[in-house]
Amino acid sequence: MSEDLRTPHAPVDPEVEPPVVLERPGAAPAPGSVTLIIPTFNEAGNIAELLGRLAAALPAHLPCEVLFVDDSTDDTPAVIERAAPRFAFPVAVLHRESPGGGLGGAVVEGIGRADTDWIVVMDADLQHPPHLVPELLGEGARTGADLVVASRYIAGGSRAGLAGGYRIAVSRGATWLAKGLFPRALRGISDPMSGFFAMRRQAVTGGSGTLKPLGYKILLELAVRCRPARVAEVPFVFQDRFSGESKSTAREGLRFLAHLAALRSATPLARMIGFGLIGLSGFVPNLAALWLLTHTGLNYLLAEVVANQAGVVWNFLLIESLLFRDRRRHRHWADRIGRFTVLANADLLLRIPLIAVFVGSWGLGVLAATALALVTTFVLRFAATEALVYLPRKAGRSDPG
């Protein structure tokens, strides 16, 4: 940190200096300017302390503004508005009426509003030490990195404030899973689960893919979809919450898995592999249903047909929630499962004549013909499922969501 980074933004007397507004249409962003994006969900008890510590930490000459993106059901927005005039930097709150995408959705909305060179994302509960903000920006300037992550997993960092062995294990497992699935995109990021980082705005907006955040892991979303060219890290000690409780639930864990699947299946090839793996897993409910039905005395052929539907429903549910999550809105669910079921059963019917052709006309052996027919109908079914169940029907016809 250079010498002149030390004079903090002192709180100002609202009588003397009027609050600055966030919107400055036409003004070019100052070099090194930063927007602090802070997602809030019922954090009223943390606002004053957080802003006070930020004011003490941020150098006076640093052009910065604070943007809270709020989905609260309590009086957090009013608390922010009351506190805002006490500070020398602009403090704004964007309250969302429909909190799409949870924490990650809030951060992306904040990014959309920002016009500064840098964006810093941090939590409101003081688990992310405000005094590290200048350090993150300093590291970015020094190394030329597009993304600077505050990490608990490098020398000097720790997860002191992560409550209990269970949460530590979950956090570690999630980190390994993410790094295993995205070895290249997450190279150089020891803590992809961190919610505390600085990123050049250009690196976000220059990313090829559109952002589709789902829940808590916004850094993962940005690292995988925007692929920042250079990454740096700064160690940090994850603190105890200052006030209130964590908003993270078991449901957030499921969302994380769905988020990983959505990120991993962004390309058609990856989607086809996922489709195949889900199809294979469908043998389990299929065989279980077959066992159950034949034991109740049902004729085995009839049982085959019924049991096949158990596999179809299993596949449908997994494909819906993991592969085509963001493409469900184009059709009603009853329409989707109807089409999906027809395709899955047509697959069975098509296989028989195909095998006959492969054996009769091409002279293949029965096993080779069956394997070839399986692969052929699989590829056909994948293509047909994409085209007939999950493709947008007409541009602009679907609801956003």
Ligand code: GDD
């Ligand atoms: N706008 C908005 N909408 N904000 C939210 C929402 C939401 O749906 N859910 C949570 N937040 C805000 C909280 O108010 C808080 O400021 C911040 O997001 C983090 O939420 P916590 O509930 O405190 O999360 P945590 O402490 O369990 O998890 C944090 O640490 C994890 C590392 O273990 C987060 O930073 C995670 O992203 C991080 O992975």
Ligand code: MN
């Ligand atoms: Mn927290």
